Amino acid sequence: xxxxxxxxxxxxxxxxxxxxxxxxxxxxxxxxxxxxxxxxxxxxxxxxxxxxxxxxxxxxxxxxxxxxxxxxxxxxxxxxxxxxxxxxxxxxxxxxxxxxxxxxxxxxxxxxxxxxxxxxxxxxxxxxxxxxxxxxxxxxxxxxxxxxxxxx
Numbered sequence: 009x010x011x012x013x014x015x016x017x018x019x020x021x022x023x024x025x026x027x028x029x030x031x032x033x034x035x036x037x038x039x040x041x042x043x044x045x046x047x048x049x050x051x052x053x054x055x056x057x058x059x060x061x062x063x064x065x066x067x068x069x070x071x072x073x074x075x076x077x078x079x080x081x082x083x084x085x086x087x088x089x090x091x092x093x094x095x096x097x098x099x100x101x102x103x104x105x106x107x108x109x110x111x112x113x114x115x116x117x118x119x120x121x122x123x124x125x126x127x128x129x130x131x132x133x134x135x136x137x138x139x140x141x142x143x144x145x146x147x148x149x150x151x152x153x154x155x156x157x158x159x160x
Contacts, residue, residue: 032128034150038111038119039159042067042079045119046111049083049157056153058087061106079119080112090149093142098135107146109154121154 038045046063053060066080086106094101109123126146131138 032125033122034125034154035120035122036154036158037160038121038157040119042081042111042113042119045121045157045159046081046083048159049109049111049121049153052153052156053083053085056149058085058149059106060085066112078113078115080110082108082110084108087149090142090145094130094136094140097140098133100133101130101136104129107150109150109157111157121157123150123154126150 040048050060050063060083062082062084064082064084066082067077070077084106085108091101091105091107094105104124104126107123107126109121111119111121113119126143127138130136130140130143136143
């Protein structure tokens with residue numbers, strides 16, 4: 009019985025995002041490589057009706073100047089129905105919007121999806137309540153989209 013409980017707890021912990029409290033970054037491990045995980049994220053974003061504004065390949069940028077780095081791509085995406093109310097409450101929300109997710113491979117070879125928690129990044133601005141409905145919607149969307157892209 010103890011072994012079963014331990015197995016369930018371990019599986020649950022792997023499926024949950026890991027939060028680095030010092031910088032409010034939420035990370036979710038992925039099963040694919042960086043390009044495949046990013047492709048899955050783009051598909052999930054577009055299927056949800058959001059707009060992909062940019063896909064930045066940091067690795068290709070490094071290679072273009074003769075440098076090397078581990079695989080890393082950034083996706084900027086959003087939905088004006090969610091972002092506009094935040095910017096109406098405080099135009100500085102535009103520093104954090106559109107939303108962004110980084111997909112990268114760490115030194116151990118694990119691929120991660122990482123993003124800032126909208127509650128933490130927007131609530132630090134004056135005029136934006138931690139209880140604002142759009143913050144909850146952004147958090148739910150990021151969780152749903154990264155879970156779909158992670159493939160686990």
